[in-house]
Amino acid sequence: NSLVYSSMGPDYRVLVHRARKLAQQYYLVYQEPIPRAQLVQRVASVIQEYNQSGGVSSFGVSLLICATAPGLGRPYLFQSDPSGAYFALKATAMGKNYVNGKTFLEKRYNEDLELEDAIHTAILTLKESFEGQMTEDNIEVGIFKDYLAAIA
Secondary structure (H helix, E strand, C coil): CCEEEEHHHHHHHHHHHHHHHHHHHHHHHCCCCCCCCHHHHHHHHHHHHHHHHCCCCCCCEEEEEEECCCCCCCCCEEEEECCCEEEECCCCCCCCCHHHHHHHHHCCCCCCCCCHHHHHHHHHHHHHHCCCCCCCCCCEEEEEECEEEEEE
């Protein structure tokens, strides 16, 4: 499973910690990994609870979660926003200039992309909204394939 964020780093770390605890609690009860969609739903519920609680600031973070579903053999992409809403997606962009990235993906994305083409499309999508010079030092590409996550 892979989890990335946009916006507040400390909020992200709190949510990662909560997600790990939720997954461990599920495993202790059922002796199997938590279904990915259920983990996404539970993390989104935590975000929503904070939004609705008095005296507690809400989380200022959007999450992208890439996870496999047991038995289905392919990864799924979920996005959770600061309101606690979550969506299953095929491709998306988030962050400061996400609208440019989403518009670009709507034109370029198709389900038949080969891995190299998908990587190229991801980098071009970043370029659409990136401020400054893109270098290998300031971008990372995550590849989620065959149940292995690699960061290049």
